[in-house]
Amino acid sequence: MASLPNFDDLPPVRGMPQGCAWGIFDKDDKKDILGTLNLLTREVVKDAAAEVEFNTQASSQWDRFVYFMHHPTGLAYNGANPTIEAFQTPKSSQTLPTLDHWHQRGCVTGPGVLIDFKSYAQSHGISYDQFSGFRIGATELEEVASWQGVTFQVGDILLTRFGVTETLSQMTGAGQGGAMRSGKMCGLEGSNKMARWLWDKHFAAVASDNIAVEAMPPIFDGVEQPTHELVLHQWCLTLLGIPLGDLWDLKALAHACRASRQYSFLITSSPLNFPGAVASPPNALAIL
Structure with a gap:
């Protein structure tokens, strides 16, 4: 973007005081509607992204459909094949069910319900x-x-509170690491029955304050299985197309719901608008 004039050098606008930036960002005979947000160019955003060092996988997040595969076939939701090569193609964000597509329909905005x-x-x-x-x-x-x-109701975004994030926040870093490495976590039952129930209720998305929404480790016929065998991840993310949200902080929401005796609300969530995004912080708000 061409250099901008200083405040005192802004060209005069008839009938307006000195320092009016009307027309500065106009282009191709089109009146600007963004103002100084025009300064957030691709180069500026790219430089800002280089500042990121923390691992979003270890915090509140959405998991997108290419995050987990259907083990027997290796495919993701709707038959997508998210190979490394597929992500490296220029049109990967157009052909894979990644998070950036949510921005094309206003991100996640809809009815939420808390199960405390x-x-x-x-x-x-x-x-x-x-x-x-x-x-x-x-x-x-x-x-x-x-x-x-x-x-x-149809289209509800289901949030379930177990109190996990509250407990983690009271631990030291070493304590958190030990708890996370234990491989054991409370949560929803990982079973075909639970997958059927979630689908039949027609939830738009499911999130919780634990690590994986479903309990860990997976258990088949009374026998503990490795984490990669998570049942609801295969059902929800790959077969049913239900997004999953992990490690959401639901304490304040629970207090507000209890005080108002209202457990339904409006949820807005704007994940990162990054082509090919597999997961993202939710940037979520519940508005009662």
Whole structure:
């Protein structure tokens, strides 16, 4: 972008005081509507992105459909084949179901509903270790919804609170590392039955304050399995097209819902608009 005039050098605009920047950003006979946001050029944004050093995978995030594959076929949602070569092609963002496509339809904006299992458990004398692999099924989710007076609607974004992020925030870095490396985490039951329930409720997306939405480790026929065998990740992300959100901080939302006795709200979420994005911080707000 050409250099901009200093304040005192801005060209005069008839009828306006000195220092009016009208017309400065006009181009090709089109009146500008962005103002100084025009200064966020591709080069400026690229330089800003170079400042990023932290690993977003270890914080609040959305997982997109190319984050996890259907193991028998190696394919992602709707038959996409997200190979390294596929991501390296110039048109990869046009052919793969990556996060940047959300921006084409206003990102994530819709009805949210909180299932506050932590408060429900405390009220009903249910104790659980958040780092033990404790899991709840559709029956428990329905019970909490009934206790809160919640009726699920088509298009709801389901948020489930277990209190994991609250516990992690009280730990030292070493304590957090140990908890995360344990491979055990409370969450939703990872099963075909749970996948069926989530689909039949027609949720638009599912998120939680734990690491993977579903409990870890996966368990088949009573036997613990490695993390890469996560059941809901295969069902939701690859087969059903349901986005999953991990490690969302739901404490303040739970307090607001409890105080207002309202567990439904508007959710807005604007992930990174980065071509080919596999995951992103959610940048989410719940508005009651």
